[in-house]
Amino acid sequence: MIPAFAARPVFVVAGALAAVLTALSGRYGYHRDELYFLVAGEKLAWGYVDQPPLTPLIARISTELFGNTPMGLRVISTLASAATVIVVALLAREFGSNRPGQVVAAVCAAVSGFLPGVGHMVSTATYDLLAWMLIALFAVKLLRTDDRRWWLALGLTAGIALENKYLVVLPIAALLVALLIVGPRRVLRSWWLLGGIALAGLVALPNVIWQFQHDWPQLTVAGGISSDDGTENRIMFIPLQILQLSPLLLPVWVAGFRRLWKMQWPRAVALAYPVLCAGVLIVGGKSYYALPLLYVLVAAGAEPTYAWITRHRALAAAALTFTAATSAIFTLPVLPVSAVDFVIPVNKEQGEQIGWQNLTTTVANAIPASERATTTILTSNYGQAGALRRYGPAHNLPLAYSPHMSFADWERPADTATGPVLLLQIERSPALESHFPNCHQLTTLQNPVTNDEHGTTLVRCNAPTTPWSTLWPQLRRYY
Template sequence: MKKNNTLLYTLALLRIIIPYLLQHPVYEPHRDEFLYLAEGHHLAFGFMEVPPMLSIFAWLTNLFGGGMFWVKLWPSLFGAATFIVAGKIIQSLGGKSFALILLFLSFLFGAYLRMFFLFQPNAPEIFFWTLIAFSFIRFVQTEKNKWLYVFGISVGLGMLSKYSVAFYTVSILLALLFTKHRIVFFNKHFWYASLIGFLIFLPNIIWQWQNHFPVIVHMNELQQTQLQYINPAGFLTDQLLLMFPCFFVWLTGLFNALSSKQYRFIGLAYLFVIILLLMGHGKSYYAAGVYPPLFAFGATALEKFTATQRKYLRYAFVIFAVGFGLFVVPILLPVLPPQPLADLYVKMNIAKTGTLKWEDLKDHSLPQDFADMQGWEEMAQKVAKAYHALDDSERQNTVIFCNNYGMAGAINYYARKYNLPEAYSDNASFLYWLPTSLQIENFILVSDDPDEKQHDFAKGFTSVTKTDSITNKFAREKGDYIYVFIGADDNFRKFFKQKIEKDKAEFKY
């Protein structure tokens, strides 16, 4: 066991280090990372898009200077912690070294390579899903009530990381009802633990109530703009593609869990999650948290299957995982600068996989996530150039305003470097942080609209100039413009105040 622990923790450390070595340093934070980093400057018990947990790590990142090392450290740590918990499941099932190696390959060559390197709520969410499964596995194995409290705390903290933790909580409880383990519902400690979980989550519920439940409005908007277009067949196909190099591991785990009277609830929980996400038109990666326990079960089963006879299959498993894994690594992380990476995709004929298709349903040179990691510092530089071109008196009452949260987050991220004031936006949680009492004399606007000067509100200024644009051809923000509006009148100030009040009112349920 001690030897296996050494291997487990060594592989977990490698899981932290390897993505740092793979991603090319030319790439900047992702647009969503800028939003979550901004939340670290506005700590609260909730935000429009997500619960508050990630903002704590954003606050720490900002405290330590906001460098890329710190931005990427927290998701990497959650990835290592998830790997350790899944490894503990393997050990509890009697698995040894080869099972841990299969588990490691599953974490390295699949969607987790990216998901545990992006500073997004997915990383803690997957960890808490896994910890919920582990708590019930250990309760079944030991019948010790302490594991029920681990469950309650995991649910409470998980709901503070991402609301979709509720999907797995509901699914695993439903699964228990369909097995002999339904007796847990007659255990008073289960209900005490559930109460603890609720109390942990309660501050966010109160915040949602005080802010008129913006999460409901946000989810309705997401359903209307994105989720309704999710293809169920595509969703199911993606479940194989997301973890393709090691798909045989989790499929084996699913089969073994469903075949086991003791652990059937793990397999049933997977099925219930998939059904719930299909009903809700969930995105493919929403199910990512359900796979670590299946990888653990599958890795253990394959190790036992090849323990005495069929040892040659172990080589086949590793060769298959590594062979296909090396193929997908350049798709999961940007391992080369944009142009060489785009050239590699052409040689690999990656377009056929759909990886290069963006939300506009068109193929591009790079995946959308990688395009979302470029052009931001160029934007901050050009905004700074426009801002510092103003004289001292003009700068005093100049507001920098951006049309989306990525723009505003990026400018604020680079603000210290380029000596810029805070940038504002009415998009996402930035809307909450936007004061309606801004004293606007001049206006620097970052927008993707080439015709901003033609809109009625532009008449409220004495002059409007389009000063520059984003030229990085690989950036999703390519073509965004920087406008300078000089000399706002009272009509514009009234228009701006009314617009912000109206926008905020729309996010009340």
């Protein structure tokens, strides 16, 4: 028998997080990825070269219902983050935490760095985190009750999550490996497991078919990211795991790991985390790929943490305040724009929300009004293209193109486009400019923060020497 659910206080904590995210959702502006999702949402498909279709679909729904503004776009993300807090509390309940322990789990999740950070924006990680928590909840219920029917709920959730991001296979694989090592292996000997696998495959099938029909472009993207960042990801894996959740939550999830190990029946849940970390390190994945399972350990550590809090109330209050404040400063748009450079070295995503309207204005000023109808704007990445698609019409700018990710598939310049070309390059590329005669730099983008776009060069060239249809495949970039 598990304790009663502390519904009212847990919902208050989730509601408080939702209120904070809502209050801050209109600050700074769209994130680079959000600008991409806005365009992808206008071009709904069963897949894209770098992701499945769920996040662009959610972006489309949110903007249709609440308006195409940063605040309107982020409503569903805010609700998903509040739901994640509730699921973390439910996990604590499954591990035997009483009502105060469940509230501690909810508070720890709400003030951590990662959850509010991904909840503030529309990102695949936002919905991935909620899916991982639900999968963990169903897996824990399966182990606690020995009711194999939970495999169906787990499979359905995994299938939906696969339509958002393929990373969901990692925690499931880690759990299966952990079950084989420490048991109970009997839960694997069940037709319900096969039913769950079939259900997951059926839900994920449309995107798998799309990837097959397009020669598995997402594998190309993933391989490029791993080869480009793999060594750095391995070096920074452990430090970022601690920093991204919050250093002061380290004792909570360590206590959770120890508690699960002592309880025996959920040992596989505890072991799944180091198994997952080993897998991510081997492939050179990013640190946040394994981070969601730390929330499961936080849920398990909530009960002993509450016991500690009752003996050290003043210290606990100070730690909570410090954790909430540092998480907000480094993951939420609370600082004035002039101070954001302070946090960019730790969390570059803060800077990725600033400067897109400035970029659009700079582009508009670089193109004479007499040439706007005939100029082709070629951007180097999907953030630039997305920003110009979103803000360009207000400046009467022509459609911006990009050979980056799925933008390369959506549109390319027509072969009849023989007017001037404006290249946006983070760094000038002689190889790119060799396709266009008479290139000369017009200006350099000056952003209010030193993000990736700061210093982008605007270069004016003549039309390419070969037809756009011939040139376009050569320009394509997957990462």
